[in-house]
Amino acid sequence: MNRSNIKLPDLPTEILFIILKRLDNMDVLYSLFDVDTHRLNTVVQHKVFTTALNFVLLTSTDDILPVTDLILDRFCMSILPKIDHNITSLIIESQSMERILRAADYPNLTKLKIYNFLDKIAACYFTGKKAKRKLNVYNSQDNYVDTSPFRRIFQEQIIDLSLVYKHGIDILAERLYRKGVHGHVLTFFKSLQDLSITGLPSLLTLSDSPLTTCSSSTLSKLCVFLNGFGECLALLDGRLAGLTTLIVILDSTRLHSSTYNMDNLPNLKCFSLKCLCMSDEYDTQIVPLLRRMLNLQELTLNIFIQNRFTLVDGTQINNEILIHMPLLQKFTFYIHTGSDRNGSIRLSSDEIRRTFANIGYPHMDCIRYDFPHMARCHIFSLPFMFENFQFLGNSFPSIVFDRVTHLSVSDNVPFEHEFFVRLARHFPSLKELSVINRMSQSNVSDQLNSQETQSFPPIEYPHLTSLFLVYANIDYVDQLLNQEKIVLPCLTKLEVDYDYLISVTNNFTRDATRPNCAK
CATH class of the missing domain: 3.80.10 (Leucine-rich repeat, LRR (right-handed beta-alpha superhelix))
Structure with a gap:
């Protein structure tokens, strides 16, 4: 065979797979779907290329944009209706959400991620009623929207939902759910097992809320941005009984006077916390919470502690936290402590490293800076994961x-x-x-x-x-x-x-x- 005349469809199927798997699956579908031989089309429709589809573009400044209208037209009219039985995961931008979801039936869709999310999207689409609503939440035209196709997908199929709020919006003007959209989502998505709601406008407020607020018997994993430490305690007071993984970003560790269920948390297997602590909040709030997680297997801490009397070291972490987690298999951390120079114990960087080696965590490092009136100490596991x-x-x-x-x-x-x-x-x-x-x-x-x-x-x-x-x-x-x-x-x-x-x-x-x- 003359090598100069070899075309893509002439290659053996195994070679085709090797070549096409090196390309973005969205490019493969857009460029090759229904454009050549039956054999090539069969390869392109394989689950390798059609299981998970990403309809968003990431700019160099981390802005999220929908794909172009030209690409969206081809997918919605020619591609999605023919491969929807293979699709289990969609990543979409809110402006094109409705058109993509209406393009096919998606009988096997279980995972959905929506970028540039707003509360008004939940009010418009996360509902079981047929009502007069804006067909597009970005314009002012009113239309009757039949949400029944969405209701079937959302309530019966979706087990993994991720909502990423739009950056740079007026929080007070845009928020329709003043205590967070979380409870509405958990009520509407009946089968949800994994929920992630990130971005500042999604702050969840649970103060003085009954256990039926933001509750679920199916949810096992939650990633959430919380107003304060009290909301974290409220989430762990029994309303999410099946929770095994909790990833929390705290806006504040302030704890307002209230009563919380402080029983142990035997079901929790994985916990991640990112927060800023003032003065003694690390010792009086964070440490007691961690000691309730008796069966924890993975722990991730990203904590900045200001004005602590002494620097955090391996001995303190082991005695106050780790010995209470006998099943712990993975500990990833970055703890930055700012301490007054009058602190009673001043360990050098080498001494702090030895405190971790002594408890079985030699793969870490320490950076310490001494200033006239304070000391800063960074301790972190290696490789650095934050x-x-x-x-x-x-x-x-x-x-x-x-x-x-x-x-x-x-x-x-x-x-x-x-x-x-x-x-x-x-x-x-x-x-x-x-x-x-x-x-x-x-x-x-x-x-x-x-x-x-x-x-x-x-x-x-x-x-x-x-x-x-x-x-x-x-x-x-x-x-x-x-x-x-x-x-x-x-x-x-x-x-x-x-x-x-x-x-x-x-x-x-x-x-x-x-x-x-x-x-």
């Missing part, structure tokens, strides 16, 4: 923090150019950077007024979209906006002192700062 790192200083270990996308750096000594070189190397995925340092760069600042160029090769932060320099010396404004020093090809958001910006950009006429500020 997206945020706060108040990193000049000294840090030679570890690649490839999961960190949000970083703040702070110190009472200057950040020189070499620091930003190391930062780019060890934090390759950065999307947001905040610089807090009023100290002038001793090795660079003297050159700024005398010459435009400098001897350092430029470094690149290829994914950085947001930069915060409000609490930074003018030297760092120049350091980060001058493309001859640092290249920021994706920067779209900048917060900086206006006078500093005028000075560094020479009233917006300086060529060296134009590229980084162009977007």
Whole structure:
């Protein structure tokens, strides 16, 4: 066979699978569905390509957009009606939700993720009635919407639901469910086993609510953003009796006076907590909650503790928490403690590392900073598994923090150019950077007024979209906006002192700062 004449349909089926599986399944369906031979079409319709479909686009600034109308038209008219029996999972954007769900019957759909969610979507579609409602929640036209197809899918089939709220909306103006949409969702989705509702507008309030509010006998996994620590205790007071996995982000650890069921939680197998604790809240609230989880197998803690008398170490974690979890198999943590310098116990970084080695957790590291009136200590398991790192200083270990996308750096000594070189190397995925340092760069600042160029090769932060320099010396404004020093090809958001910006950009006429500020 002349190799130059080989076409895709001529390849053996096994080779076709190998090639097509390397491509995005949405591209495969859009490009090849019903366009060639029966054999190729049979391959394209295989469950490998048709089980899970993603109808959203992620921009470089993490904005979520629906696919184009051209792509949506082809899928809704020609593809979805023929493969809907294979589809078990859909990822959709709220504006195109109705059209996609009406395009086919989806008899096996069990998993649904909706981006850019709003409370009005729940009010319009998560209902069992036929009523006069807006056909599209983004316009003002009223129509009679028959929600029965959605009701069948939502109530009888969906066991895994994820709602991701739209960013940048007016929370008070948009929220229709003042105590959160969670209870409405759990009531409407009868078969739900896994629920995730993320984004600030989804804050759940359960204060003084009966056990029938936000209750479910089928739910086993919940990911939720809560107003305060009391809401966390309320969720664990028996209203979710089948819960085995709870992932919580706390807006606050303040606990208002109320009475909660404080029995042990033997059914809970996996718990993840992200929060900021003030003073003694870690010891008086977080630790007692964890000690109730007797059969926990996986624990994840991302905690920032301010103004604690002593630094958290391995001995404290073991004696107060881990010995109460005999079945624990996996412990992932990042605990950042800020402590007054008058604390009674001052362990060095090496001593803190040894406290973890002594309890069987040698795969961790510690970064400690001492300041005149306080100490900061970062302890974390390895590899580092979290997206945020706060108040990193000049000294840090030679570890690649490839999961960190949000970083703040702070110190009472200057950040020189070499620091930003190391930062780019060890934090390759950065999307947001905040610089807090009023100290002038001793090795660079003297050159700024005398010459435009400098001897350092430029470094690149290829994914950085947001930069915060409000609490930074003018030297760092120049350091980060001058493309001859640092290249920021994706920067779209900048917060900086206006006078500093005028000075560094020479009233917006300086060529060296134009590229980084162009977007």
